[in-house]
Amino acid sequence: MYIVSTRTRKLKKVTIQDIAERLNISFSTVARALNDHPAISSATKKKVRDTAQKLHYQPNKLASSLRSGKTHVVGVMIPNLQVSFFSSVVHGIEKVLNAHNYNLLLFQSNESLHQEIKGIDTFMASRVDGIIASITKETSHFEHYLKVSKRNVPLVLFDRTLEGLDTPSVRIDDYKGGYLATAHLIRQGYTRIAHITAEQDLTIVTERLRGYKDALQAHQIAVSEKLILRGPFSAEFGKQSIASLLDQGIPFDGVFALEDFTALGAIQELQDRGIKVPDQVGVIGFANESFGTLVNPTLSTIDQQTIRMGEIAAELFLDQEGHSKRESIMLDPILIVRGSSLKIKL
Amino acid sequence: MYIVSTRTRKLKKVTIQDIAERLNISFSTVARALNDHPAISSATKKKVRDTAQKLHYQPNKLASSLRSGKTHVVGVMIPNLQVSFFSSVVHGIEKVLNAHNYNLLLFQSNESLHQEIKGIDTFMASRVDGIIASITKETSHFEHYLKVSKRNVPLVLFDRTLEGLDTPSVRIDDYKGGYLATAHLIRQGYTRIAHITAEQDLTIVTERLRGYKDALQAHQIAVSEKLILRGPFSAEFGKQSIASLLDQGIPFDGVFALEDFTALGAIQELQDRGIKVPDQVGVIGFANESFGTLVNPTLSTIDQQTIRMGEIAAELFLDQEGHSKRESIMLDPILIVRGSSLKIKL
DNA sequence: GTGAAAGCGCTAACAA
DNA sequence: TTGTTAGCGCTTTCAC
Numbered sequence: 001m002y003i004v005s006t007r008t009r010k011l012k013k014v015t016i017q018d019i020a021e022r023l024n025i026s027f028s029t030v031a032r033a034l035n036d037h038p039a040i041s042s043a044t045k046k047k048v049r050d051t052a053q054k055l056h057y058q059p060n061k062l063a064s065s066l067r068s069g070k071t072h073v074v075g076v077m078i079p080n081l082q083v084s085f086f087s088s089v090v091h092g093i094e095k096v097l098n099a100h101n102y103n104l105l106l107f108q109s110n111e112s113l114h115q116e117i118k119g120i121d122t123f124m125a126s127r128v129d130g131i132i133a134s135i136t137k138e139t140s141h142f143e144h145y146l147k148v149s150k151r152n153v154p155l156v157l158f159d160r161t162l163e164g165l166d167t168p169s170v171r172i173d174d175y176k177g178g179y180l181a182t183a184h185l186i187r188q189g190y191t192r193i194a195h196i197t198a199e200q201d202l203t204i205v206t207e208r209l210r211g212y213k214d215a216l217q218a219h220q221i222a223v224s225e226k227l228i229l230r231g232p233f234s235a236e237f238g239k240q241s242i243a244s245l246l247d248q249g250i251p252f253d254g255v256f257a258l259e260d261f262t263a264l265g266a267i268q269e270l271q272d273r274g275i276k277v278p279d280q281v282g283v284i285g286f287a288n289e290s291f292g293t294l295v296n297p298t299l300s301t302i303d304q305q306t307i308r309m310g311e312i313a314a315e316l317f318l319d320q321e322g323h324s325k326r327e328s329i330m331l332d333p334i335l336i337v338r339g340s341s342l343k344i345k346l
Numbered sequence: 347m348y349i350v351s352t353r354t355r356k357l358k359k360v361t362i363q364d365i366a367e368r369l370n371i372s373f374s375t376v377a378r379a380l381n382d383h384p385a386i387s388s389a390t391k392k393k394v395r396d397t398a399q400k401l402h403y404q405p406n407k408l409a410s411s412l413r414s415g416k417t418h419v420v421g422v423m424i425p426n427l428q429v430s431f432f433s434s435v436v437h438g439i440e441k442v443l444n445a446h447n448y449n450l451l452l453f454q455s456n457e458s459l460h461q462e463i464k465g466i467d468t469f470m471a472s473r474v475d476g477i478i479a480s481i482t483k484e485t486s487h488f489e490h491y492l493k494v495s496k497r498n499v500p501l502v503l504f505d506r507t508l509e510g511l512d513t514p515s516v517r518i519d520d521y522k523g524g525y526l527a528t529a530h531l532i533r534q535g536y537t538r539i540a541h542i543t544a545e546q547d548l549t550i551v552t553e554r555l556r557g558y559k560d561a562l563q564a565h566q567i568a569v570s571e572k573l574i575l576r577g578p579f580s581a582e583f584g585k586q587s588i589a590s591l592l593d594q595g596i597p598f599d600g601v602f603a604l605e606d607f608t609a610l611g612a613i614q615e616l617q618d619r620g621i622k623v624p625d626q627v628g629v630i631g632f633a634n635e636s637f638g639t640l641v642n643p644t645l646s647t648i649d650q651q652t653i654r655m656g657e658i659a660a661e662l663f664l665d666q667e668g669h670s671k672r673e674s675i676m677l678d679p680i681l682i683v684r685g686s687s688l689k690i691k692l
Numbered sequence: 693g694t695g696a697a698a699g700c701g702c703t704a705a706c707a708a
Numbered sequence: 709t710t711g712t713t714a715g716c717g718c719t720t721t722c723a724c
Contacts, residue, residue: 015701026711031703039709058497061471062417063701066408066716073451073472081440082653087433094427094454098461103468105419106452108440115444122449125407126419151404235640264640271642291637294581294610296617307428361717372695377719385693409717412700 014055022051034059065127074317075105075123077116077133085287085306086134089158092310093132100318102129113138120144123153130154130317135162137200154320158313160202161328168316170309170329174204177302177333178211181256181284184300184335186219188343190254190282194227196241196266197258208258208286226250233258238265246273253281254341260285260292260301267295267340282341297339305331360401368397380405411473420663421451421469423462423479431633431652432480435504438656439478446664448475459484466490469499476500476663481508483546500666504659506548507674514662515674516655520550523648523679524557527602527630530646530681532565534689536600536628540573542587542612543604554604554632572596579604584611592619599627600687606631606638606647613641613686628687643685651677 016034020027025044033040033048051057065071074097078086094104105128107119116136123131124147131148134157142162148155149167157169185193195212198205213223229244231237238257242265245252257263263285267277277283277297285292288303312329319326362380366373371390379386379394397403411417420443424432440450451474453465462482469477470493477494480503488508494501495513503515531539541558544551559569575590577583584603588611591598603609609631613623623629623643631638634649658675665672 013701017701027701028703028712029710031701032710035703041709044709056493059471060412060473060701062408062412062473063716064703066406066412066718067701067703069703069716071408076452081427081433081437084430084433087427087430090452091427091454094452095456098454103472104452106422106436106440106450108437108444110441121404125405126449127406127408147402261636261640264637268640268642289637290607291610291635291640294607294614295637295641296614359717363717373718374696374720375694377717378694381719387693390693406717409700410719412702413717413719415700415719 014057015060016057018055019048019051019057022055023047069127071127071129072101073103073105073126073128074314075107075119075126075128075131075133077107077109077119077123077131079109079111079134079136081106081108084289085159085304088306089134089310089313092307093314094310095307096311096314096318100314109136111136111138113140117144120148124148124151128153130156130320132156132158132313132317134159137202154317156313156316156320158309160204168320168326168328170312170316170331171203172304172309172331172333174207174333175211175214177286177304178208178256179215180211180333180335181208181286181300181302182212182215183219184337185254185256185282185284185341186215186221188254188278188282188341190341190343191221192224192227192252193221193254193256194229194241194245194252195256195258196229196231196238196262198233199230205258212256227252233262235261235265235268238262238267239269242266242269242273255281255283257283257285260287260289260299263299263301263340264291264295267297267299278339278341278343282343284341288336292336292338297342300338300341301336303334303336305334360403361406362403364401365394365397365403368401369393415473417473417475418447419449419451419472419474420660421453421465421472421474421477421479423453423455423465423469423477425455425457425480425482427452427454430635431505431650434652435480435656435659438653439660440656441653442657442660442664446660455482457482457484459486463490466494470494470497474499476502476666478502478504478659478663480504480506483548500663502659502662502666504655506550514666514672516658516662516677517549517675518650518655518677518679520553520679521557521560523632523650524554524602525561526557526679526681527554527632527646527648528558528561529565530683531600531602531628531630531687532561532567534600534624534628534687536687536689537567538570538573538598539567539600539602540575540587540591540598541602541604542575542577542584542608544579545576551604558602573598579608581607581611581614584608584613585615588612588615588619601627601629603629603631606633606635606645609645609647609686610637610641613643613645624685624687624689628689630687634682638682638684643688646684646687647682649680649682651680 016030109116161169229241284300292299362376379391455462507515575587630646638645
């Protein structure tokens with residue numbers, strides 16, 4: 001991109017023009033040589049590449065994107081990178097896109113609709129070749145996403161999808177996850193199973209709850225609203241829930257928490273009150289956080305295949321680039337049995 | 347960016363030209379109006395903005411970047427987004443850059459020098475306005491980073507910096523962290539303190555070790571090589587280290603592990619062997635992982651100010667944009683005292 | 693306060 | 709196999 005003139009010591013930008021002049025050929029020949037065009041002789045290609053290197057030529061993607069209409073950049077919008085679920089998915093997305101020579105423009109919405117709209121706008125202005133997004137909790141309307149589709153920019157949603165927006169998406173089957181977790185506790189011999197869930201009306205919340213209820217009913221266990229606790233997503237609420245059940249004298253011997261931190265909070269409170277996990281109460285979480293193997297007892301959980309989800313999101317984008325639009329994909333959650341729910345020793 | 351012709355139903359791109367034609371003014375006036383140029387009357391500005399909206403005009407950053415030489419994009423290179431330390435830092439970087447209307451091009455090196463070079467190359471080709479990076483463990487030479495500086499692209503390194511490369515950077519004072527952790531254990535009355543560390547020759551490893559040794563000596567405690575265990579970064583090695591000390595009958599009553607997962611492994615092994623933490627052995631980790639408040643006992647640790655580190659990295663870049671190059675910054679680690687090292691009840 | 697014109701560095705259609 | 713030419717959609721200098 002630059003050569004240092006010996007006289008001025010100033011940096012000069014190097015373009016295909018400069019290479020062409022050096023070799024007394026036209027700059028379009030240089031362009032073709034650099035792009036490995038089949039019509040160019042290998043002798044010319046070699047000469048061009050050598051001088052390109054000598055002059056420290058650095059191609060300009062802006063110019064080529066402007067002209068060709070392809071940026072090889074995908075916009076990725078997530079609520080928050082600090083949530084390990086999302087950073088894991090982005091990891092998967094980046095891995096696959098990188099391997100296909102796509103780059104990734106990252107934007108955090110921070111659960112703000114306003115930010116989300118700003119991000120989509122930036123993506124469109126940047127002429128990204130596609131957008132992979134997980135919507136905010138606030139997102140109720142989706143005009144900003146419709147704009148994307150209208151302009152024929154491939155759009156893929158993951159985890160949190162949008163009812164009514166017809167676009168490929170990938171998420172895990174939260175219903176099945178809730179069912180798996182609950183059925184596992186039942187098979188272990190627990191019968192009065194509490195569910196610690198959230199107040200929000202998110203699919204991931206309602207579906208896990210639905211799975212929980214269906215698993216109980218499928219095993220002829222009545223659903224009791226007293227055993228369903230709704231609050232914020234937090235370890236603290238896990239503790240509170242257990243405290244509340246115990247203080248009210250509501251009997252229970254199993255806990256399915258909608259995510260691992262909450263489950264861990266629950267275990268702590270149980271242990272603090274002298275109740276043994278898993279002997280007296282079995283606990284299972286959701287998300288397969290990395291600390292699950294390290295706590296005592298180790299935490300049973302449901303794995304969400306986060307990296308796989310990212311990989312598939314990327315593939316769904318690549319599919320659209322290849323004009324073969326795949327359907328939306330539902331990943332199977334994976335039951336991970338560890339100490340916290342293992343009453344029946346194997 | 348597009349208007350739908352009623353006859354053909356085909357999408358047509360909208361440029362400032364189209365707006366200009368509609369209003370019978372020159373396209374340069376439109377450009378100025380959209381950029382809020384002071385020389386344009388507010389009446390014209392309003393007209394322009396209104397029609398821009400009506401025609402669904404979407405500015406093209408590629409064109410403006412190509413012309414102006416500014417992309418408002420910063421390349422961020424990290425080893426792996428799955429490591430919560432890095433995703434946290436990137437979160438901080440994105441937050442600050444976003445607020446200054448910079449976007450973030452993300453690249454994972456996966457600890458591979460080859461990938462790292464490819465990423466820097468992509469950044470340069472994309473004409474990013476700056477690069478913020480944490481180098482791979484493999485990175486020994488740094489020609490690819492020198493290229494960046496030579497082309498006057500602001501470069502900021504974080505956490506893992508490069509000896510000999512003169513560029514602003516931010517990292518935490520690992521020496522002080524090691525010292526703090528060790529001195530804390532000593533103050534709590536532990537005197538035979540083991541250090542579980544790594545084999546690698548990384549600054550973060552050697553500096554924490556140096557802090558550990560200096561803290562011991564400052565308190566008139568002899569450093570014993572038998573109490574320094576070197577292995578891979580892992581919870582498993584934490585367990586092994588404890589097992590090895592116990593099996594060899596080497597007495598100890600404190601453990602400083604170079605990171606939280608290792609510390610947790612150590613606690614597990616101690617508990618499995620019936621040794622009480624913190625009553626018999628005090629343990630402290632490093633990194634302030636989110637599970638630290640949830641395990642039993644809660645884990646004492648050293649906070650690395652990850653988000654702050656990201657914010658500062660972003661600020662160091664912004665400083666260079668403003669041509670005021672700040673020095674490198676060393677963040678103070680923060681001692682977080684929790685249950686695992688609290689022999690003296692307060 | 694607005695317009696005309698040049699050009700950023702490439703790609704690609706058309707010639708030769 | 710290579711060269712010519714016309715843009716992509718903006719920013720920016722110089723006019724008036």
